[in-house]
Amino acid sequence: MKLKQVRKIGLISAVSALTLFSSALPAFAVDKSVTTQGDVGFEKDESGTTDPLDPEKPDPLEPFVPVDPPTPTTGALRLDVTPFFHFGTNNKIVATKQNYYALFARGVKFGETEESDVPNYLQVTDARGGNKGFKVSVKTNGTFTSGTDKIENTKITLKNFSVNSGSEIKDSTVFPTVSATPIVISDNQAHDLLSAAVGQGYGIWTMPMGSSTEKTSGKGKDGTGTEGTVDATKEGRNPAVQLTIPAGQVIKDNTATPYVTDLNWTISDSI
Template sequence: MKLSKVALVGILAASSLAIYAAPSQAAVVGSTTSKADIIFKEDDGTTPTNPIDPTNPGDDVTPTDPDAPTPTTGALRLDYVSNIHFGEQTISGSDTTYKAKYDEVVLKSDGSTKYVPTFAQVTDNRGTNAGWKLQVSNDQFKAGSSELTGAVLTLKDAELNSANAAKPMNNQNVVLNGDSAMQDVVNAPVDSGMGVWTNAFGNTVGADANAENASVTLKVPGETKKDKDAKYVATLTWTLTDTPD
């Protein structure tokens, strides 16, 4: 019986060696190389970038304001800026701060209406990574010869957004007193600001047509003369330059 057991162990050991024997290496019989290439051409800026939802940059939108500003052209361009509407307000003899309406847009994905904060959108397709700067100024609110003396327009709670992952950019609150002095809105340093960016004032999601944006306000002194039924208008000038500070 002992001899039978030893023989069986020897057979199993031999079988294991056969099962785990290393496979033979495949012989290389030859090799060659191929190439992949691409040629970049400059974005001539003649095809504007569609505005995107500043609260969800994956969605393209169509603003409904019939007087929406004309976009600029070029590889570095200002695609869109919201007009700011404060609606009809009751005359007050006290200092009063008014809140702006939200910007009405239509989502291209499903045709639904959405109300988003006042925003500006910049596209940088230059490929130079040189950075850029966005500034704004305004003249005073006027209705004919009547002026809202001392009125101050404030844009605050700025929120940068993009489909790009990184956003090492500087944005800030803007206070405009009608003296036409330029105020910085966004400063994109070298190696930032590439692609499409929105800068929204406020981040409320789910606003409706009657909602007011506390991040965009107009403060009017009580002592300022106000003509009833007159539409006071200020012009905001947005300037995009091709280098940061």
Template sequence: MIRRWMLVVPFVLASLAVGSDVTFAVYESNVDMILEGQVEVVDPVNPVDPGKPVRPVNPSKPGTPGPLSIDYVSNIYFGKHRIGKETSTFYANLERVVQADDGAEIDVPNYVQVTDNRGNNKGWQLNVKQAGQLKNGNHVLEGAQLTLLNTKLVSPSRGMEPASSQNIRLNPVSGEASEVMYAAENQGTGTWIGRFGKDADEGRSSIRLTVPGDTKKYEGHYSTTLIWELLDSPI
């Protein structure tokens, strides 16, 4: 029996020595990275296929710079129409853009594009207001009603989708702001497009101008301005 114990004990000790790790020193090193909000102006993208950049044929002014920006807003054109005595409804022309990949011109719904690259996920709100009634010199198109319809949201990003208003009736008299898109906390990060109409077909009837029949109408060019306001947090 004594010989057996003398053979077994050295074996156990040897196995413990082989399987153990000995720590001689500990040292900590740092890993750092800084993320900054984007400051360049973001180019417009196709509102139907947002992964593809486009160049508007009749662009508005450049987008706003900074990490929270309005990248692009379509100008609204109603074209030429004859003066009539009845109440009339007119629909805006589609936006015409040039595809960057093949140079082809296509019609897309009118749209607004917003980018949030702040990195704080606080959310934002986009409003629009009409700066007065359509005018032709001193002639005012009294009672004309501009309405934005069928807002559809799309994004090349993977953030959480914000909310949108579907029937935006602008008030040219009070100039009151109307909500277009609303991103709560953790929503609306990256680039988001609000297009008026899901496609070109629906887009043809998604921005309308109604003019009462008894409004005095004079020959000439009528115009007004829309003011788009991007708030850095929802209210």
């Protein structure tokens, strides 16, 4: 009788141990999966627009409000901002060759209430899709007029170009390129300022001429010297945009009706 009880107890213990061991084993789940897809498509927006941006720190979420309202072109490849060159109305008349420098562009930066100086600049948008390339050119005939009066054979020299992305593009190999040397416009011929080869140019770009921290001293003959007294009419201008008026011109005192010339800016997908 005792032997049967021992066997029974042993059997129960073995079964209990097996049960405990079995419950400690991991359960083997059977995983089943299905793959789906997400998709998105795009088309170029021929009616899109881009606000003017700070040329030195372009951010589409922080628009810049220029004093001179821009006249943008339309289309997926477009000029957003083209510069005005104001050389001042209080320049002293001289009877010799003379250089004059443009006033800085002005406007209100995002989050501010007062106007600030920014370099004269160009802004373009290429939203055609992909890096298809483009070029921007400018021309002028070299003649300033005021009524029937003319100043002829003038030259406008542009230099110290840089390019900034308004689309957070970091790869410098896809940036448009600018001239490393000054560009002189005067002969009514188009001169390329900003060029993007195939493989470059997608996005929003600003092209400042000079820097807001580099200004004429007001010293010397044309205001770019380092010695002498300061001429307030030549001080604080943009040395990257220079107007040269040659000798032999008869210039009139016409502050009320300044001499003007046309600058023609063109963006093209022909590269």
